[in-house]
Amino acid sequence: MPAAITCVSGYLPEDKLTNFDLEKMVDTTDEWIRTRTGIQERRILKDPNKATSDMGAEAVKSLCAKSGLAPEDIDLVICATVTPDMLFPSTANLIAHKAGATKAWGFDLSAACSGFLFALTTGAQFVENGTAKNVVVVGADKMSSIIDYTDRTTCVLFGDGAAAVLLQQDEGDCGVIDSQLYSDGAGGDFLCMKAGGSLRPASHETVDAKQHFIYQDGQPVFKAAVTNMADVSYEVMERNNLTADDVAWLVPHQANLRIIDATQRRTGLPHEKVMINIQKYGNTTAGTIPLCLHDWESQLKRGDNLILAAFGGGFTWGSVYLKWAYDGSKFA
Ligand code: UT7
Numbered sequence: 001m002p003a004a005i006t007c008v009s010g011y012l013p014e015d016k017l018t019n020f021d022l023e024k025m026v027d028t029t030d031e032w033i034r035t036r037t038g039i040q041e042r043r044i045l046k047d048p049n050k051a052t053s054d055m056g057a058e059a060v061k062s063l064c065a066k067s068g069l070a071p072e073d074i075d076l077v078i079c080a081t082v083t084p085d086m087l088f089p090s091t092a093n094l095i096a097h098k099a100g101a102t103k104a105w106g107f108d109l110s111a112a113c114s115g116f117l118f119a120l121t122t123g124a125q126f127v128e129n130g131t132a133k134n135v136v137v138v139g140a141d142k143m144s145s146i147i148d149y150t151d152r153t154t155c156v157l158f159g160d161g162a163a164a165v166l167l168q169q170d171e172g173d174c175g176v177i178d179s180q181l182y183s184d185g186a187g188g189d190f191l192c193m194k195a196g197g198s199l200r201p202a203s204h205e206t207v208d209a210k211q212h213f214i215y216q217d218g219q220p221v222f223k224a225a226v227t228n229m230a231d232v233s234y235e236v237m238e239r240n241n242l243t244a245d246d247v248a249w250l251v252p253h254q255a256n257l258r259i260i261d262a263t264q265r266r267t268g269l270p271h272e273k274v275m276i277n278i279q280k281y282g283n284t285t286a287g288t289i290p291l292c293l294h295d296w297e298s299q300l301k302r303g304d305n306l307i308l309a310a311f312g313g314g315f316t317w318g319s320v321y322l323k324w325a326y327d328g329s330k331f332a
Contacts, residue, residue: 038260077095143160180235190217
């Protein structure tokens with residue numbers, strides 16, 4: 001029986017960082033940011049004592065409250081993130097602890113902006129093969145913790161946020177139907193954090209060289225993202241004999257509106273069928289796709305065909321075809 005998403009929940013910090021705020025911090029303009037990326041504002045977790053696990057735990061707590069699932073009944077928590085609270089223990093463990101999922105095991109999954117799709121595909125395996133009944137997949141990133149707010153090429157792009165989905169077996173034919181995931185380490189240098197790992201452990205030199213912040217060479221990433229996110233979405237639709245008419249929603253990673261538009265054109269879907277909230281949250285990395293599902297949940301109906309698509313650091317990219325399993329209006 002397929003593994004289906006049976007509930008979604010999201011958490012966004014209250015503080016907003018608008019393009020106009022950024023105009024006062026770096027040499028940029030609201031016009032440049034909006035026309036090049038589609039972003040107008042993003043959320044920032046300002047409390048210095050709060051981390052990715054706190055946002056993830058909030059999402060899981062509200063997921064349990066909504067679905068009626070007792071936290072102790074969660075079997076597994078997978079957290080997709082590139083901003084773990086610390087290198088170890090895993091953020092998934094901390095989320096489970098903070099959310100009261102006392103019987104769950106868990107692990108983090110690192111696939112940058114494709115992290116949620118990699119984690120969703122992984123979590124679905126445990127549900128499909130019956131080794132877990134209730135799997136929670138979290139996409140969470142406190143991107144503000146790795147952003148250099150004097151670097152205009154990256155600080156305008158990212159925001160903080162988290163969302164979680166509950167995976168359970170579906171009695172019928174709804175759930176994760178197909179997925180195609182890719183990674184290519186040859187793209188690693190274009191989008192990365194240069195220090196803080198075993199290659200370049202933290203030192204005065206790495207801090208002075210700002211190597212604990214995101215580094216991105218935007219144009220090669222943009223080119224690879226436009227091609228690969230569009231191609232993999234088309235590939236998954238084609239092999240499942242889906243035309244644009246059969247697909248209810250395209251759920252793209254929210255890195256840049258121009259990348260989303262390219263994927264929309266390639267899949268042939270009309271604009272109205274594309275979930276876009278980049279203007280409100282920017283790029284929340286592993287959070288973007290589940291936050292879209294959260295924002296659109298009330299409009300989703302059982303049987304809707306959804307195509308999820310992402311591209312990110314690594315390089316990593318992929319697409320998931322899922323048949324939505326419930327009428328989201330029941331939670332409205
Ligand atoms: O989610 C993970 C994957 N990441 C992505 O998918 C991001 C992919 N890349 C992009 O989305 C785009 O490359 C960016 C939005 C990052 C940049 O857009 P672009 O159209 O590729 O701009 P560019 O890098 O070619 O820069 C054009 C100009 C440059 O100035 P010069 O050299 O032409 O004088 C930049 O210095 O824009 C300048 N620039 C800015 N100007 C104002 C770069 N950032 C800014 C800024 N405000 N914030």
